[in-house]
Structure formats: C-alpha cells, structure tokens
Amino acid sequence: MSETTTRWRWGTNRWIVLFFIILSAIFAGIFPPLRPHVQLPAEYLTGTLFTLPFIGEFRLSNTIVALLIADAILIGMAILVGRAVRKGEQTFTGVTAAVEAIVEGLYNLTESTAGKWAKTIFPWMATIVLLVLVVNWTEMIPGVDSIGLFDKHHIEHPEACTFDTLARLGSTEVVAVGGESECAAGVVPFVRVASTDLNFTIGLAIVSVVATQFVGLRALGPSYLTKFFNTRTLFKKPMFGAIDFLVGILEAILEAVKVLSFSFRLFGNIFAGSILLFVVGSLVPVFAQSAVLLLEFFVGIIQAIVFGMLTLIFMSLATIGHAEAEAH
Numbered sequence: 001m002s003e004t005t006t007r008w009r010w011g012t013n014r015w016i017v018l019f020f021i022i023l024s025a026i027f028a029g030i031f032p033p034l035r036p037h038v039q040l041p042a043e044y045l046t047g048t049l050f051t052l053p054f055i056g057e058f059r060l061s062n063t064i065v066a067l068l069i070a071d072a073i074l075i076g077m078a079i080l081v082g083r084a085v086r087k088g089e090q091t092f093t094g095v096t097a098a099v100e101a102i103v104e105g106l107y108n109l110t111e112s113t114a115g116k117w118a119k120t121i122f123p124w125m126a127t128i129v130l131l132v133l134v135v136n137w138t139e140m141i142p143g144v145d146s147i148g149l150f151d152k153h154h155i156e157h158p159e160a161c162t163f164d165t166l167a168r169l170g171s172t173e174v175v176a177v178g179g180e181s182e183c184a185a186g187v188v189p190f191v192r193v194a195s196t197d198l199n200f201t202i203g204l205a206i207v208s209v210v211a212t213q214f215v216g217l218r219a220l221g222p223s224y225l226t227k228f229f230n231t232r233t234l235f236k237k238p239m240f241g242a243i244d245f246l247v248g249i250l251e252a253i254l255e256a257v258k259v260l261s262f263s264f265r266l267f268g269n270i271f272a273g274s275i276l277l278f279v280v281g282s283l284v285p286v287f288a289q290s291a292v293l294l295l296e297f298f299v300g301i302i303q304a305i306v307f308g309m310l311t312l313i314f315m316s317l318a319t320i321g322h323a324e325a326e327a328h
Helices: 012-030 063-088 095-140 198-227 238-283 290-319 321-328
Strands: 044-052 056-061 147-150 165-171 172-177 188-189
Touching: 044 063, 056 063, 063 095, 063 198, 095 198, 095 238, 095 290, 188 238, 198 290, 238 290
Parallel strands: none
Antiparallel strands: 044 056, 147 188, 165 172
8 A cells, every 4th residue: 555645745855945045035135145255374263372382372273173173073983983893783874884885995995006005004095085074074064164253354444344342252353343345354253164274284285295105114114215315326327327316306306295286286176165155155145055065065075085095196106116116
C-alpha cells in the first residue's frame, strides 16, 4: 500500500527556502547593506596581550579566532572518531563515516604515490588537507566576516558621520555609526577566515617545505643535501661539475620559492572569494550570496586538495635519490 503525501509536506523544503528569502528581503529593507571595506591585513580585536622576545607584541586578531574555531572542529571530529573506534563500531555513521571516507581516500592516494614512504608522508599530507579544508569552510558559518563592530578608522571621512554610540574593546576604539552612506565604511568582524591572512598561508607553506626537507633527510640521509650542493663532479669534470653545482643552487632557491607559490595560491583564491561575497552581498543582499557560497564550498575543497597534493608530490620526490632520478 503506497503512502499518500500531501502537497504541503512534499514541498516543505521549498517553503522553508521561500520563508528565508522573504525574511532576508525584510531585513535588507530595515538594515540596508553596508558598502564593503576590503582590508588585506587581519583586524585586531584586543590590545597587546603579551610581548615575546625577538617576536614583539601579541594581539588577538579575528583570523586567529577563526583558526581556533577550525582547530576546535578538528579536535571534535577526532574525539568522535576515537570514541567510535573505542566502542568497536564496525560501521561508522554520520560525521565519523565522512571522516573515515576522507582519511581512507587520502591514505590510498598517498600510498599509490609515495609507496613505502606513505606512512611517513601521510600524517603531514592529511593534516594539511583537513586543516585547510576546515579553515576554508569556516566561511560557510553564518556570522563569519559579517558580525562585528564598526570602526571609525575604516571611514573615509569620519567628520561627516554621526556617531550614535561609543564603546571600547581593549585599546581599539569602536563606534556604531549612523545610516549615512558616507559612514557605511566597514565592520571589524569578530571572525575572519584564516586563509585570507597571509600570516596563516605563509606559515603553513613554511611547515610544508620544512617537512619536505625532513622527509628527504630521513629517506636518504646526508646524501639528500647533494641535491642542493652537488660538488661530486666539480673537480673531475669542471665544465659539467660547475653546471651541476649551479643546478643545485637553483634547486635550493626553488625550495624557498615554493613558500611563495603555496601561500599566495591559497590566499589569493580564498581572499578573492571573500571579496566576491562582500560585493554581491552589498549589491544584491537577498539570496544572491547563496550561489557564491556554493562556489566557495567547492573552491575550498579544491584548494585543500591542491595544497595537500603538492605537498605529497614534493615529499615523494624528496625520497628519490639523485642517482635514481638521473637513471629514471
């Protein structure tokens, strides 16, 4: 006997979507969208918390808050998987099943690429992929890059604005401004995607490049350094030896250049997506951002996989000896 379904129940999801579209249109009319303020450096939420030798002052920025949220999500996922393993569950469901599928796919990819060094490379590659993926997807969380406090320093002509309220947060003076278009300059968000901060992407790129050298030294020992300082034929065959030596110097320079390639690729894609969200949200504040968010969802996946795949490839190449590469 087939189950009869009412038209209302069959179309519940579309009515929910329609409700939120109408609700967003109402709120867009009551609270008109602000003109977006695009700023490259991360904004600070506090004054100086402490000072470290040789490093300087440390202040809490909104990208650090986003990174802490991403870390909390990853730790929560690890706890869920660990609990399921301790219970002896044969089949995972929900979040644990998704994590299992991702980790298994990453390990199979690492094993097919790195061979016997898969167990050494996999923790680095998988950690980078999962971290970048969760960090990029924090853009999907409501309130990220949109909920914060007005900052009068973002306003082009603050003397033309009417300040309604005044508050202080640490040593940063923040204000809530009136509705003049001149004052619709910028909100300092409490949470900003960490991938839009060069400090995060450069730091992650340095970790990837340094870990690659570690894997190479572990696989080949001191002979790995001949990749960068090749003097074996410098005196036997001066002409070819000089070429080999220069090629080694170029290899060392390329290792440093990888940091720029890694960091700016990730930063540029995610930062461009954030700007697109700001612009679309200010021009068409009703429903249009949903399509951009869907695009950013896939961009976040692609960038995480690209970062992890490049790390995997460079680490795999580092385990191959110079003589083996020449023979190949």
